[in-house]
Amino acid sequence: MTIRVAIAGARGRMGQEAVHTIMKNTEMELVAVLDYKDIGKTLEDTNLFPPSYGAPIFTDLTELHKKTSPDVLVDLTSPESVYKHTKEALALNIRPVVGTTGFTDEELEELTAISKESGLGCIIAPNFAVGAVLMMKFAEQAAKYLPDIEIIEMHHDQKLDAPSGTALKTANLIAAVRPAHVQGHPKEKETFPGARGADYEGMRIHSVRLPGLVAHQQVLLGGEGQLLTIRHDSFNRGSFMSGIVLSVKTVMNLKELVYGLEHIID
Numbered sequence: 001m002t003i004r005v006a007i008a009g010a011r012g013r014m015g016q017e018a019v020h021t022i023m024k025n026t027e028m029e030l031v032a033v034l035d036y037k038d039i040g041k042t043l044e045d046t047n048l049f050p051p052s053y054g055a056p057i058f059t060d061l062t063e064l065h066k067k068t069s070p071d072v073l074v075d076l077t078s079p080e081s082v083y084k085h086t087k088e089a090l091a092l093n094i095r096p097v098v099g100t101t102g103f104t105d106e107e108l109e110e111l112t113a114i115s116k117e118s119g120l121g122c123i124i125a126p127n128f129a130v131g132a133v134l135m136m137k138f139a140e141q142a143a144k145y146l147p148d149i150e151i152i153e154m155h156h157d158q159k160l161d162a163p164s165g166t167a168l169k170t171a172n173l174i175a176a177v178r179p180a181h182v183q184g185h186p187k188e189k190e191t192f193p194g195a196r197g198a199d200y201e202g203m204r205i206h207s208v209r210l211p212g213l214v215a216h217q218q219v220l221l222g223g224e225g226q227l228l229t230i231r232h233d234s235f236n237r238g239s240f241m242s243g244i245v246l247s248v249k250t251v252m253n254l255k256e257l258v259y260g261l262e263h264i265i266d
């Protein structure tokens with residue numbers, strides 16, 4: 001069976017790469033694109049894609065669903081719109097595969113409940129790159145032995161959210177195995193606000209934004225006389241595409257929300 005895929009955010013850095021990936025995949029069909037502004041009737045009108053890319057563009061998900069009946073909605077948009085898209089998709093019986101970051105814990109909890117109630121699969125993956133998933137899992141394992149941790153995430157300077165979804169997911173995995181505790185000197189004081197980064201149960205998260213970067217993270221674990229550094233680099237957005245393909249295929253057989261690619265890779 002061919003999986004009918006719609007993409008939200010097709011004009012973006014990730015969206016464009018995802019459009020090419022789905023178009024090339026013989027087990028999938030790109031049936032529609034969701035945008036929030038009028039950019040033409042089909043992808044071809046955007047001048048971003050070859051003339052053979054004829055997927056129609058909609059600005060309303062209900063209309064998109066009525067006309068093109070997608071099985072899956074891949075969301076690669078912005079922290080501002082992703083929660084609404086995901087909720088609407090679930091209500092329309094479309095399985096969301098979400099790469100967009102910036103969900104609050106409450107939003108994740110609500111979407112988990114909706115997905116479970118409706119028995120409709122949903123995948124929210126803060127990072128689709130397999131190497132990044134391994135970096136997070138290795139950090140989680142190491143945290144049991146070296147519980148003093150700082151996360152440094154580094155991204156291109158057009159990124160809207162900080163800390164990154166990957167850094168938050170890493171901290172979340174580590175926090176499940178590491179008792180919360182204050183790190184550094186108990187009397188430490190910031191003479192410049194923000195100098196010590198964000199505080200996640202005592203772990204510090206630092207966000208670097210610079211032109212030239214794509215997506216990079218290192219987890220520093222310090223112990224007496226030693227430092228373990230676990231690092232991952234995405235040098236291009238091709239690194240995320242196999243995770244998107246795997247998620248689109250897997251979500252078809254899920255009955256609830258899965259948060260993180262680590263739950264679906266073998």
Ligand SMILES: NC(=O)C1=CN([C@@H]2O[C@H](COP(=O)(O)OP(=O)(O)OC[C@H]3O[C@@H](n4cnc5c(N)ncnc54)[C@H](OP(=O)(O)O)[C@@H]3O)[C@@H](O)[C@H]2O)C=CC1
Pocket residue numbers: 008009010011012013014015034035036076077078079081098099100101102125126127128129165240
């Ligand atoms: N999970 C993962 O592995 C990865 C996740 N990401 C995440 O994916 C998201 C997108 O990243 P990136 O491609 O770099 O960002 P871009 O800004 O390049 O792309 C986002 C696109 O979505 C469009 N858009 C914004 N709002 C809507 C909406 N309501 N409906 C439809 N389209 C919309 C934007 O249009 P306009 O610019 O006109 O506003 C833009 O074209 C981010 O949250 C990022 O963190 C990124 C890389 C990997």
Ligand SMILES: O=C(O)C1=N[C@H](C(=O)O)C[C@H](O)C1
Pocket residue numbers: 101126127128155156159160163164165166167214215216
């Ligand atoms: O905005 C990005 O580029 C990325 N966003 C995701 C995140 O916030 O972790 C995944 C990856 O780091 C690239």
